[in-house]
Amino acid sequence: MLAVAVGDPPLRDPVQTGRLTLRRYQPTDVDPLLSYYGRAEVCRYLLHKPWSRPDAREAVSERINRTGWAAGAIALVVERDATVIGNLSAWKLAGTHYSAEISWVFSPDFSGHGYATEATLALLDLVLS
Numbered sequence: 001m002l003a004v005a006v007g008d009p010p011l012r013d014p015v016q017t018g019r020l021t022l023r024r025y026q027p028t029d030v031d032p033l034l035s036y037y038g039r040a041e042v043c044r045y046l047l048h049k050p051w052s053r054p055d056a057r058e059a060v061s062e063r064i065n066r067t068g069w070a071a072g073a074i075a076l077v078v079e080r081d082a083t084v085i086g087n088l089s090a091w092k093l094a095g096t097h098y099s100a101e102i103s104w105v106f107s108p109d110f111s112g113h114g115y116a117t118e119a120t121l122a123l124l125d126l127v128l129s
């Protein structure tokens with residue numbers, strides 16, 4: 001859980017880190033996300049089963065609207081060299097003004113390079129700025 005800044009600063013988009021681009025969702029993200037959310041090992045500790053294609057479509061259409069605190073949440077896709085490798089979210093906790101949670105999911109195909117670490121630090125900068 002995070003203590004977040006009050007107010008509703010506009011979401012910078014995209015956010016560049018040393019190696020990664022964090023950007024808002026777009027309709028073409030369905031297949032890239034399905035490529036890892038469809039895998040059992042990725043969903044093992046998540047609160048849902050591996051996604052089907054309709055699951056991926058529904059999730060992307062919801063996440064497109066998560067553009068900042070005014071929308072209640074920030075949802076970003078993470079790209080490395082124009083390839084989607086993971087995604088991040090932050091959302092305000094219901095009933096609070098200052099608390100938020102974050103989550104991150106990355107493709108195992110790109111694990112072990114510190115990408116999840118690098119992207120999550122950038123998300124923290126974003127939500128705490």
Ligand SMILES: CC(C)(COP(=O)(O)OP(=O)(O)OC[C@H]1O[C@@H](n2cnc3c(N)ncnc32)[C@H](O)[C@@H]1OP(=O)(O)O)[C@@H](O)C(=O)NCCC(=O)NCCS
Binds near residue numbers: 115
């Ligand atoms: C958890 C998860 C995000 C980790 O992804 P990842 O890509 O392996 O993460 P990173 O590459 O940033 O870190 C993995 C390792 O790389 C190391 N690493 C390599 N290069 C690094 C660098 N340049 N900077 C930082 N760490 C680096 C880290 O130290 C870390 O080592 P450790 O596993 O011994 O602790 C990923 O496995 C996942 O999405 N799992 C399924 C979903 C999930 O459980 N999400 C979390 C709950 S919301």
